[in-house]
Amino acid sequence: MDKERKHPLAKCEECPWYEKSAYAGEAGPEEATTIVIGEAPGAVESRTGIPFTGPSGQLLDRVLDHHGIDRSELRFTNVAACHPPYSPGKGSVVPPAEVIACCKPRLDSELVGRSTIVCLGNTAAKTVLATSEGILSLRVGPPRKIKDATVVATVHPAACLRQSDLFPNLVKDIGKLINTDLWVGFEPPTVASFDDAESARSVIQELSTYDELVVDIEVDVAAVKDLNTPGGKLLCVGISYAPNKAIVIGEKALADGYVTHALKRLLDTKKLTCHNGKFDIAKLMEYGLLSDSSSFYFDTMLASYTFDERPGYHGLKGLASEVLGAPDYADEISPFVEKGGGYGNVPRPILYKYCAYDAAFTFLLKEHFERKYLDEPDLRELHDRLVMYSRELIYVEREGVRFDLDYNAELYTQFDEQLRPLEVRMAEMGLLNARSPKQIKEWFERAGLILPDTTEDTLRNLYERKPDVELLGLLLEHRKAQKSFSTYVKGLRKRVYEDRVYSTFLLHGSVTGRTASRNPNLQNITRGVVLRKQFVPDPGNVFVQADYGQIELRVAALEAEDEYLIGVFNDPSRDIFDEIGTNIYGSVEAAKRKENRVRTKAYVYGMNYGREAASIAGEYKIPLREAEKGMNAFFQMVPGIVAWREHIQQELKTQALRTRFHRRRRFWLITKDNRADATREGWAFVPQSTANDVTLTALTRARQAGMHVRIPVHDSIMVECADDPGVIGDVRRELSRIMVDTARDLLGDRVPFIADTEVGYNWGELSE
Numbered sequence: 001m002d003k004e005r006k007h008p009l010a011k012c013e014e015c016p017w018y019e020k021s022a023y024a025g026e027a028g029p030e031e032a033t034t035i036v037i038g039e040a041p042g043a044v045e046s047r048t049g050i051p052f053t054g055p056s057g058q059l060l061d062r063v064l065d066h067h068g069i070d071r072s073e074l075r076f077t078n079v080a081a082c083h084p085p086y087s088p089g090k091g092s093v094v095p096p097a098e099v100i101a102c103c104k105p106r107l108d109s110e111l112v113g114r115s116t117i118v119c120l121g122n123t124a125a126k127t128v129l130a131t132s133e134g135i136l137s138l139r140v141g142p143p144r145k146i147k148d149a150t151v152v153a154t155v156h157p158a159a160c161l162r163q164s165d166l167f168p169n170l171v172k173d174i175g176k177l178i179n180t181d182l183w184v185g186f187e188p189p190t191v192a193s194f195d196d197a198e199s200a201r202s203v204i205q206e207l208s209t210y211d212e213l214v215v216d217i218e219v220d221v222a223a224v225k226d227l228n229t230p231g232g233k234l235l236c237v238g239i240s241y242a243p244n245k246a247i248v249i250g251e252k253a254l255a256d257g258y259v260t261h262a263l264k265r266l267l268d269t270k271k272l273t274c275h276n277g278k279f280d281i282a283k284l285m286e287y288g289l290l291s292d293s294s295s296f297y298f299d300t301m302l303a304s305y306t307f308d309e310r311p312g313y314h315g316l317k318g319l320a321s322e323v324l325g326a327p328d329y330a331d332e333i334s335p336f337v338e339k340g341g342g343y344g345n346v347p348r349p350i351l352y353k354y355c356a357y358d359a360a361f362t363f364l365l366k367e368h369f370e371r372k373y374l375d376e377p378d379l380r381e382l383h384d385r386l387v388m389y390s391r392e393l394i395y396v397e398r399e400g401v402r403f404d405l406d407y408n409a410e411l412y413t414q415f416d417e418q419l420r421p422l423e424v425r426m427a428e429m430g431l432l433n434a435r436s437p438k439q440i441k442e443w444f445e446r447a448g449l450i451l452p453d454t455t456e457d458t459l460r461n462l463y464e465r466k467p468d469v470e471l472l473g474l475l476l477e478h479r480k481a482q483k484s485f486s487t488y489v490k491g492l493r494k495r496v497y498e499d500r501v502y503s504t505f506l507l508h509g510s511v512t513g514r515t516a517s518r519n520p521n522l523q524n525i526t527r528g529v530v531l532r533k534q535f536v537p538d539p540g541n542v543f544v545q546a547d548y549g550q551i552e553l554r555v556a557a558l559e560a561e562d563e564y565l566i567g568v569f570n571d572p573s574r575d576i577f578d579e580i581g582t583n584i585y586g587s588v589e590a591a592k593r594k595e596n597r598v599r600t601k602a603y604v605y606g607m608n609y610g611r612e613a614a615s616i617a618g619e620y621k622i623p624l625r626e627a628e629k630g631m632n633a634f635f636q637m638v639p640g641i642v643a644w645r646e647h648i649q650q651e652l653k654t655q656a657l658r659t660r661f662h663r664r665r666r667f668w669l670i671t672k673d674n675r676a677d678a679t680r681e682g683w684a685f686v687p688q689s690t691a692n693d694v695t696l697t698a699l700t701r702a703r704q705a706g707m708h709v710r711i712p713v714h715d716s717i718m719v720e721c722a723d724d725p726g727v728i729g730d731v732r733r734e735l736s737r738i739m740v741d742t743a744r745d746l747l748g749d750r751v752p753f754i755a756d757t758e759v760g761y762n763w764g765e766l767s768e
Contacts, residue, residue: 007081007106015102017095021082022046026110027053032075034116034177036060037107038156039079039123040095046083051076056157059669060120063157063174077110079103079127100127116177117149121156129153136312139173141321142183152176164669164678165310165511183325187244189360193236193352195250197259203247204262207239212271212297214240214366216358217280218351220344229497230398234287235343236352237263238359243367246356250348264289271297275316275362277387278504282394293391300362302386303369305508306379309664311516314508320361323368329357378662385661386507389696392703393505400500401522401710401720404536404762408493411530415485422478429471434478443471464618488531495520501535505712512681513663513689514714515696523713533764535711537720542728542759543710545718545766546735548695548743549754552608552687552715555694558751559686562640569751577601584633595620603634607641608687610680648682657685660747661693690747691715698742702735711763718763732757 003013006023024041027050036052044054052060057076064071080103084093095103100123107127111117119125122135128151129144138144138153145151154173160166176182194200207213216239221232234254240246253259267290274280277299284290304314320326333354336346343351373380426434431443437454444451447469451458456479463472495501501520509516517523525531537543557565568576581591581600590596602616617627635642651657657665665685667678692714699717703709707719717739721731736755743753758766 009109010081010106011102015082015099017080017082017085017099020085022049023082024049024051024078025081025106026075026077027051028071028075029073030075032073033114034073034118035075035077035110035114036118036120037077037079037110037124037128038120039158040093041078041081041083042158043083051078055161059157059160060170063171066171067175067178069174069177075110075114077107079107079123081106094123111149114149116143117146117151118174118177119151119153121159124156125151125153136169137318139169140318142325143176160669161671161673164667164671164674167669168308168310186325189240189244189246189357191246191248191353191356191360193248193250193349193356195252195348195352197253197256200249200253200256200259201262204249204259204266207241207247208266208269210241210270212273213267214246214273214359214363215267215280215284216240216274216355216362217283218343218355219283220342229400229502230286231497232283232342233344234283234289236348236355237284237289238352238355240356240359240363243364244360246360246363248352248356248359250352260287260289264291268295270295273298273300273362273366275300275358275365277301278390278394278397281391282398285394286398293394296387296391296394298366299383299387299390300365300369302390302508303366303373303383306382306386306662307369307372307376309511309513309666311506311509311511316358316361316365319365320357324361324364326357326361329354382662385693385697388700389507392700392709393507395703396699396709396712397502397504399708399710400497400502402499402536402538403492403496403501404534405493405496405499408489408534411485411489411534414530415481415489418481419478419485422474422481426471426474426478429474431471434475435482440475484526484531488525489534492520492534503711511665512685512692513659513661514692515712522711529764531764533762535763536761537710537723540723541720542723542761543718543720543763543766544728544731544735544757544759545716545763546732546739546755546757547716548691548739549756551691551694551743551753553604554751554753555687555690555747556608556641556644558747559690560638560640560644562638562644564637564639565641566751577604580604580634580637583637584630599630600634603631607634607638608684610676610683645683648686649679652678652682657682659686659689659693661690663689663693665689694743694746694753695739697746698739701738701742705734705738707731707735728759732759 003018005012007025012018022041024045038052038056041051042054042056045051051057061071080095080099084095111128117128119128125135125138126132129138129146131138135153135155139155143150143152152173155166155169157170160170194203215237217237218235219232220235235251237249237254238246239249249259249263267284272281272295274296277296281290281293281296285292300319301314301316304319317328317330321328332350333343333346336350337343373383423434431439433439440454441451449462456476459472459475459479463469463476466472492501503517503522504519506516506518515523553565554569557569565576568574568579577597577600578588578591580603581596582588584600584603585591585596591600599616599620599622602611602620606616613627613631614624616631617624648657652667652670665682667682670678695712695715695717699709699712702717702719708721709717710720711718717735719731719735721727736757739755740753747753756768758768760766
């Protein structure tokens with residue numbers, strides 16, 4: 001029997017979704033000049049037959065109302081007009097290519113005569129714009145043009161409901177429908193390059209009349225491990241000195257000693273602005289073009305982060321497009337750059353123009369952010385604090401930390417001996433490849449269990465319900481060992497450059513303000529001997545590490561003005577866990593029992609993270625009622641903390657929390673599904689962020705006192721010094737003093753802060 005088409009232009013008879021899908025085609029006036037296109041109808045739409053009437057549509061309505069846009073004047077549809085068929089064990093289903101192709105004639109007919117097209121999400125944007133580029137890239141900057149239509153690409157409301165930090169993108173992008181003059185007047189920068197010594201020296205002399213300069217460099221790093229490792233050839237230096245004006249000192253000119261001497265003298269005496277200056281300033285120092293980091297004055301990347309705490313939105317190209325309306329000027333160099341390669345093969349005229357644009361747009365962004373800081377001077381103070389941290393982290397990154405390759409080779413053998421028996425046993429049970437999600441799913445399907453995915457959380461949750469399934473335990477054990485091996489043994493070895501690793505420490509890498517680390521990530525290496533033992537001091541040296549004791553708990557006590565906790569922390573003779581444990585378990589003797597003390601710590605430390613009784617009961621295998629009783633007994637002792645937590649819950653409704661260092665954490669979209677997570681994040685934010693700023697300030701002071709900082713981890717600082725008892729003693733005392741004094745200077749003396757020190761010949765074996 002012939003299939004009846006649900007739309008006259010759609011090839012429904014060829015569509016694999018035809019039999020099991022409900023149709024919800026179009027809505028809104030056919031003559032509308034603006035059309036909104038999504039991916040596919042949702043569950044609600046499959047019942048109403050009208051697109052964008054479910055939760056996503058309701059959220060979109062709120063955004064349209066916010067901008068004063070009348071929904072009744074818009075046309076609505078989806079790339080696929082039918083709701084995806086139910087697929088057991090799978091989440092949302094993206095329309096496959098064959099479904100999109102069948103519906104494409106229908107969609108194309110809907111685009112005819114529209115002056116504006118709004119694409120919600122990857123599927124819509126990629127289909128309409130015929131591109132493989134992702135939505136987070138496509139949404140940036142001015143609307144795009146296809147034929148006679150303007151295309152605004154943005155995230156799908158459904159994605160915002162799943163990941164609320166995407167919501168500001170949706171609000172901002174929909175605003176582009178009415179704010180059509182944001183980028184009017186963009187003009188390409190005026191640029192000039194100087195690649196001979198005489199003209200380069202002349203222009204450097206002319207630049208000496210300016211007090212502030214913007215600097216950007218291009219480096220060929222093809223021969224080195226990463227951008228953050230030493231080495232690589234300096235190809236050019238771009239300098240912007242006025243709005244939309246930039247010059248470039250070329251590769252040939254930089255080979256002249258008189259040019260580099262003049263350039264160093266210039267840069268040493270000016271206030272310097274960069275975008276991600278931690279990289280540019282460090283490289284200029286490495287190449288002998290800058291004496292130290294003291295002239296580093298403004299960072300447009302960090303400025304962007306002060307206004308928007310979400311990571312991932314602060315790249316120069318994205319900001320130049322979004323804020324200034326700049327075109328994608330990187331297109332010119334991309335044909336000459338291999339993936340992971342350097343810029344050495346880029347023809348110099350093209351490279352110099354690219355570098356000049358970087359510098360010129362950084363100059364304009366600096367002006368943009370400085371205007372914004374006039375209305376929010378607190379954020380300028382935060383920016384200057386971040387730049388202060390950057391100046392010192394430059395040295396931490398440049399010096400790196402020594403890596404024990406011999407011990408790393410031993411770990412290869414150890415992990416092989418641990419993994420191989422697990423893999424043999426799983427193969428005997430019918431799972432030949434424990435690393436294959438497909439084979440894992442198939443094994444459990446044969447066992448009558450449908451897995452939505454094979455993530456560790458899914459496997460762990462299933463194992464808690466079905467501890468008798470041997471394969472689950474084996475898989476979890478294998479996952480843990482395999483991750484440690486691939487990331488922290490094999491992965492770290494790949495990052496070694498001349499017996500050292502050079503991590504990058506990101507000041508803009510988290511919403512809480514906590515420092516992040518990458519290439520490699522040193523801050524995620526688990527505590528313990530095995531993995532951290534790979535990091536060693538230079539011959540003749542030792543590590544000295546100082547940790548703030550209970551810093552986040554002490555910050556919470558201070559912020560909450562909790563008199564009980566403040567009293568305990570001010571009396572060294574009192575033990576917080578003994579006292580709280582006594583209240584929970586009825587006697588000091590019971591409180592001191594190892595298992596009870598461990599649980600008491602779980603109640604106390606879990607407070608800042610919103611840990612619930614069910615979590616503690618599950619971890620320590622105790623009845624839920626017992627965990628609830630213990631938690632209630634703890635909270636009865638800290639009424640200030642209870643009131644503070646309630647205050648934070650109220651503040652969440654305004655979607656903004658602040659620290660005394662002017663960091664902000666905004667919760668852009670709070671729903672019934674994410675409210676619990678948002679509340680837990682809110683409780684953790686102030687103690688976490690404040691502790692991080694105290695630690696980074698202490699790191700700054702330790703560096704300025706002449707200490708060689710190797711690895712900072714949130715609330716600890718590890719330095720390296722000579723293996724001499726006198727020197728070690730001096731360093732331990734001084735580092736501890738700096739950390740204690742820093743906390744007191746920044747937070748006052750109502751709550752005392754402590755810093756305990758340890759010493760060792762590797763990071764994994766530190767002792768008092």
